[in-house]
Amino acid sequence: MTTELGRLIAHRIALTGPISIADFMAEALGHPRLGYYRRALPLGAPGDFTTAPEISQMFGELLGAWLADRWLAMASPAPVRLVELGPGRGTLMADALRATRGVPGFHAALDLHLVETNAPLREAQRAALNGFAPTWHERLDDVPAGPLLLIANEFFDALPVRQFHRTAEGWRERMVGLAADGTLRLALAPGPTPFAAALPEAAPGAETELSEAGRALAAALGMRLGRDGGWALIVDYGYDQSGLGSSLQAVRGHRGADILDRPGETDLSTHVDFAALAAASGVRSFGPVGQGDFLCRLGIAERAGTLKRHASPEQVRAIDAALARLIAPDQMGTLFRVLALGDDRSAQPAGFSDTPSDTT
Numbered sequence: 001m002t003t004e005l006g007r008l009i010a011h012r013i014a015l016t017g018p019i020s021i022a023d024f025m026a027e028a029l030g031h032p033r034l035g036y037y038r039r040a041l042p043l044g045a046p047g048d049f050t051t052a053p054e055i056s057q058m059f060g061e062l063l064g065a066w067l068a069d070r071w072l073a074m075a076s077p078a079p080v081r082l083v084e085l086g087p088g089r090g091t092l093m094a095d096a097l098r099a100t101r102g103v104p105g106f107h108a109a110l111d112l113h114l115v116e117t118n119a120p121l122r123e124a125q126r127a128a129l130n131g132f133a134p135t136w137h138e139r140l141d142d143v144p145a146g147p148l149l150l151i152a153n154e155f156f157d158a159l160p161v162r163q164f165h166r167t168a169e170g171w172r173e174r175m176v177g178l179a180a181d182g183t184l185r186l187a188l189a190p191g192p193t194p195f196a197a198a199l200p201e202a203a204p205g206a207e208t209e210l211s212e213a214g215r216a217l218a219a220a221l222g223m224r225l226g227r228d229g230g231w232a233l234i235v236d237y238g239y240d241q242s243g244l245g246s247s248l249q250a251v252r253g254h255r256g257a258d259i260l261d262r263p264g265e266t267d268l269s270t271h272v273d274f275a276a277l278a279a280a281s282g283v284r285s286f287g288p289v290g291q292g293d294f295l296c297r298l299g300i301a302e303r304a305g306t307l308k309r310h311a312s313p314e315q316v317r318a319i320d321a322a323l324a325r326l327i328a329p330d331q332m333g334t335l336f337r338v339l340a341l342g343d344d345r346s347a348q349p350a351g352f353s354d355t356p357s358d359t360t
């Protein structure tokens with residue numbers, strides 16, 4: 001049994017022919033009424049996955065400190081657009097704002113913008129950020145111009161990718177078509193792809209992915225940073241160098257699923273190609289570095305120590321478990337990468353090397 005959205009996609013394919021994986025992802029995640037990120041409340045224990053800010057307040061607090069430091073390094077512009085892409089329940093931003101209350105002038109300078117397509121999550125964000133008067137947008141392009149501080153945690157992994165398979169004849173795009181019984185199925189396009197020139201050299205049998213949406217967003221972000229000044233911090237699971245492999249995965253109810261299974265009820269995500277994002281931005285980039293190294297350089301162990309001082313034994317265990325989850329190499333510490341994009345006008349950001357910041 002497929003979903004209503006699965007039937008709509010099959011109908012579209014029957015009428016107009018096979019669609020790319022990217023088009024399938026765009027429908028499955030973003031369909032205005034039935035898309036996964038439009039209707040479900042996917043975050044937290046009853047949902048499909050848990051994210052770093054939901055694991056511990058320390059994550060948002062340290063990212064907040066990073067943002068405030070960037071604001072000071074930019075010579076404290078007012079107003080500054082503080083933007084979050086895909087803020088989830090608003091937890092990260094609420095923790096970041098609470099942690100930066102004491103930075104003189106910072107909150108008075110902030111103009112908060114949230115890019116979020118999910119109506120129930122917008123309501124959760126409204127409740128979490130009561131008092132900060134956020135403005136919501138469907139797209140980054142709708143955020144007004146001006147100096148920018150932007151964060152995106154687990155946002156780029158939800159953007160559509162195209163997938164390619166190297167045959168003996170060259171790269172062929174993987175498409176979503178219909179089986180004889182009318183159900184969705186994957187098949188390679190019979191002819192060459194116009195994207196071949198953008199794909200790496202590889203032997204037959206290889207796979208690769210390309211996210212036009214991710215690159216276009218990074219380019220738009222870079223253009224704003226270059227024009228108006230500012231910084232962006234992108235945190236996600238992914239890889240540092242573009243290359244081979246397919247990473248698209250489907251998750252439903254905390255379990256792996258088939259990517260074509262129950263569109264609109266299944267989360268689809270990919271590993272982010274950080275090199276492609278940095279290159280597309282056209283501005284200065286730092287990292288990617290592992291989330292564990294990044295958070296340790298920002299002082300997460302010290303923050304955990306402070307929280308534990310007034311904690312019960314049970315709370316101490318919870319803080320230690322959250323710390324390990326965020327930074328341990330076999331948990332989120334290495335798979336999750338952190339990339340900063342910035343203008344050339346302010347000093348080097350914290351968290352990207354063990355040496356003290358220079359003052360370029």
Ligand SMILES: C[S@@+](CC[C@H](N)C(=O)[O-])C[C@H]1O[C@@H](n2cnc3c(N)ncnc32)[C@H](O)[C@@H]1O
Nearest residue numbers: 037051086087088115116117118121153154158
């Ligand atoms: C995986 S969740 C991450 C949430 C949050 N950043 C966190 O770390 O808990 C992805 C977020 O991006 C939003 N989202 C996904 N695709 C989007 C799109 N194309 N435009 C705007 N928001 C989107 C989702 O509704 C959700 O808030």
